[in-house]
Amino acid sequence: MPSEKSLNIVEQLDAIYQQSVSRLRAALTHYIRTGERPDPELRASGGFAYPEVRLRYDGHRDPGPLGRAYGRLQAAGDYATAVTQPALFASYLAQQIDLLLDDYGVNVEVGVSRTEIPYNYVLDAGDDLDLTGASPVDLARIFPSIELSQIGDELADGLWVHEEGATRPLALFDAPRVDFSLARLRHYTGTPSSHVQDYILFTNYHRYVDEFVHWAIDQLDSDSRYTLLSGAGGVEIRKGDPDPRQAIADSAWRRHQMPAYHLVAPNRSGITLVNIGVGPSNAKTITDHLAV
CATH class of the missing domain: 3.40.50.1580 (Nucleoside phosphorylase domain)
Known part of the structure; x- marks a missing residue:
């Protein structure tokens, strides 16, 4: 069973995610009805951004050999990843967080990431948002949109190289990569x-x-x-x-x-x-x- 602490962390992630999705959908609706663009300060402050889970491992607790390929940290330092749809992955996220808390004694924080949710991914949240007449080019220019050049599998493919002092990735796939696959699954199946x-x-x-x-x-x-x-x-x-x-x-x-x-x-x-x-x-x- 997940611990109360890990479940609370997932709830915080989901609250931030739901708020960002609600803001983005509201801004889209307002733009389609009035032609008024969203407040630049709202975007600059992370109003449309994914939530992020961050942790710090000081290296003092060494769990020794672990018989698993997941829930592991390679070195002391700061780790972070943007998270999408925390409610969908709640049990998985809580399990992974508990492993890191128990084996490494990490400090975990939840916040807003610097990665925005593409507007395309909030359209599936409901069919009441009518984009008829809206120019896809204008929408992509005004709202955060899918940037395929920023979606990759470098970590999973072993091509990622850590820069000294930089925050390490906490997951093989970040939020935009996960959202991309979730959308593809719906499309194909x-x-x-x-x-x-x-x-x-x-x-x-x-x-x-x-x-x-x-x-x-x-x-x-x-x-x-x-x-x-x-x-x-x-x-x-x-x-x-x-x-x-x-x-x-x-x-x-x-x-x-x-x-x-x-x-x-x-x-x-x-x-x-x-x-x-x-x-x-x-x-x-x-x-x-x-x-x-």
Whole structure:
């Protein structure tokens, strides 16, 4: 179980994140309705920024050899990373923070990062924000937007080089990189990234998808722990829904390159099936984003 301290840290991160998202969406709405740009001072003060978790390790406590590849610090110093959607990753974040607190005795702080949330990533927070008539070029110039040149895998690929005195990264993937993969998952699979489960199957034959869907619907008809079947095209099947097989068949799954189906259970302990289709490039693309 996560400690009270780590859960409190995650709650602080989520509060900052929700405030930034709310400000950004409000500024977008105001601009679309009136044409008035957001206050430059608001952006300069981090009004649209991701939250950040920072920690300091003085090196006095040496945990010795650790039999894990995560929750580890390589050297004394300051560490930090920007965090996105803390509520979605709450259990993971709390677990990692607890490991560092227990094994290294670090001091942890929460604050506002210097990295802004691209406006593109807050549009999925709801469909009530109508961008009809808004110029994408103007939006990208006025609001923080996706900068692919700033998104990379240098840490995971072993290409990052530490500069003496600089803050060390606390995570392999920072907030913009994680948000990029979450958006790609929704695009490729046609389902919310939050529905992805811990147990993932891949197939390149549609008949296996049919069998999985039929079996998953049967699970919902029983007294099982499964609560939802989420499918490509935005379809969601719950216990007691009429004619679920027809609802799946009528969904817009063909619009998506790698349609997915999630048999959802508490604590993400359900099963995800992704139809990667034909070709190794699809397999590499989807597994890269799932890994992040």
